Amino acid sequence: MLLPSYPKSRPRRLRATPAIRSLVRENNVSHSHLILPLFIKAGLNGKKEISSMPGHYQLSLKDLATEINEIQHLGIAAVILFGIPANKDDYGSDAYSDQGIIQQAIKTIRIIAPDMLIIADICFCEYTSHGHCGIVHQTSRGADVNNDHTLELLKKTAVSYAHAGADILAPSGMMDGMVETIRAALDQNDFSHLPILSYAVKYASSLYSPFRDAAEGAPAFGDRNTYQMDLANGNEALHEAALDVQEGADMLMVKPGHTYLDIIWRIKQAYPHLPLGAYHPSGEFAMIKAAAKKGWVDEKQAVKEILTSMKRAGADFIITYYAKEFCHWQNSAVPA
Ligand code: PBG
Numbered sequence: 001m002l003l004p005s006y007p008k009s010r011p012r013r014l015r016a017t018p019a020i021r022s023l024v025r026e027n028n029v030s031h032s033h034l035i036l037p038l039f040i041k042a043g044l045n046g047k048k049e050i051s052s053m054p055g056h057y058q059l060s061l062k063d064l065a066t067e068i069n070e071i072q073h074l075g076i077a078a079v080i081l082f083g084i085p086a087n088k089d090d091y092g093s094d095a096y097s098d099q100g101i102i103q104q105a106i107k108t109i110r111i112i113a114p115d116m117l118i119i120a121d122i123c124f125c126e127y128t129s130h131g132h133c134g135i136v137h138q139t140s141r142g143a144d145v146n147n148d149h150t151l152e153l154l155k156k157t158a159v160s161y162a163h164a165g166a167d168i169l170a171p172s173g174m175m176d177g178m179v180e181t182i183r184a185a186l187d188q189n190d191f192s193h194l195p196i197l198s199y200a201v202k203y204a205s206s207l208y209s210p211f212r213d214a215a216e217g218a219p220a221f222g223d224r225n226t227y228q229m230d231l232a233n234g235n236e237a238l239h240e241a242a243l244d245v246q247e248g249a250d251m252l253m254v255k256p257g258h259t260y261l262d263i264i265w266r267i268k269q270a271y272p273h274l275p276l277g278a279y280h281p282s283g284e285f286a287m288i289k290a291a292a293k294k295g296w297v298d299e300k301q302a303v304k305e306i307l308t309s310m311k312r313a314g315a316d317f318i319i320t321y322y323a324k325e326f327c328h329w330q331n332s333a334v335p336a
């Protein structure tokens with residue numbers, strides 16, 4: 001394509017006023033693209049603020065009800081749920097108990113907000129006594145998560161959340177075959193209509209540490225490097241995504257999002273027909289909060305910039321701890 005050069009071409013003409021900038025803006029973040037993570041803890045009296053995540057709480061079921069009313073009013077249409085059970089054991093059995101905290105939370109939300117989109121994260125790190133994302137077996141190199149044993153328990157958990165009323169199942173443990181296994185289990189139990197949002201590409205990141213305080217799910221020994229991806233790898237992300245697409249994932253996710261914009265871009269180019277999510281992780285929320293508190297960055301502008309960068313890279317929707325604040329800002333916005 002032949003472009004006229006300066007002085008015929010003057011890109012500044014289309015930046016002259018707020019109205020024209022808005023007219024030619026390529027990407028917008030709207031409240032309808034945002035998913036709010038919530039933490040619900042069994043046996044809690046009242047809500048408890050998470051110290052590394054100001055404004056976020058571990059909620060009791062009662063406080064969950066209050067929170068849902070508030071966010072519905074704000075315009076948030078989707079939540080992703082994380083549970084902290086009363087009891088942890090080697091098998092994470094509260095995850096697939098029909099009386100489990102997430103099963104109760106799903107039912108609570110469904111009554112208060114029938115139209116709220118309820119995404120159930122499926123993993124075991126919050127439910128196991130050792131804090132790993134699956135069932136730990138001894139190997140010749142020490143303890144490690146056993147893939148296929150974990151798949152058996154993932155089936156039960158997915159079906160239990162589906163029975164409770166979840167709208168979307170989101171396995172986050174990076175087990176091989178997790179999508180195929182959950183798809184088959186859902187189909188066999190009359191839940192063929194429920195979509196799977198796969199954490200297809202999840203890196204072993206340093207940006208999850210506040211989440212681990214919130215969900216009380218830090219590994220008691222070792223790390224997650226045998227199941228989450230090596231952060232130096234990009235081509236491998238395409239392989240992970242390809243497998244999940246073949247296994248029947250309805251939607252894919254890249255996590256973390258902001259520090260992996262190249263991966264969002266590549267996955268979207270490879271699978272433009274599949275909705276793609278990006279996870280804006282707890283560590284990044286904490287960093288922006290801390291800098292904003294010191295007056296070192298403008299919180300609102302920084303958050304808008306980062307969320308927009310994920311959309312521009314190709315994300316269709318974003319899981320973010322800033323969902324509520326974003327809606328507040330949007331609702332009180334004067335046109336910019
Ligand atoms: C658990 C899980 C984690 C997050 C979402 N699901 C933590 C981890 O993998 O250790 C991270 C969320 C965040 O940091 O906001 N599998």
Ligand code: ZN
Pocket residue numbers: 123124125126132133172173
């Ligand atoms: Zn996990």
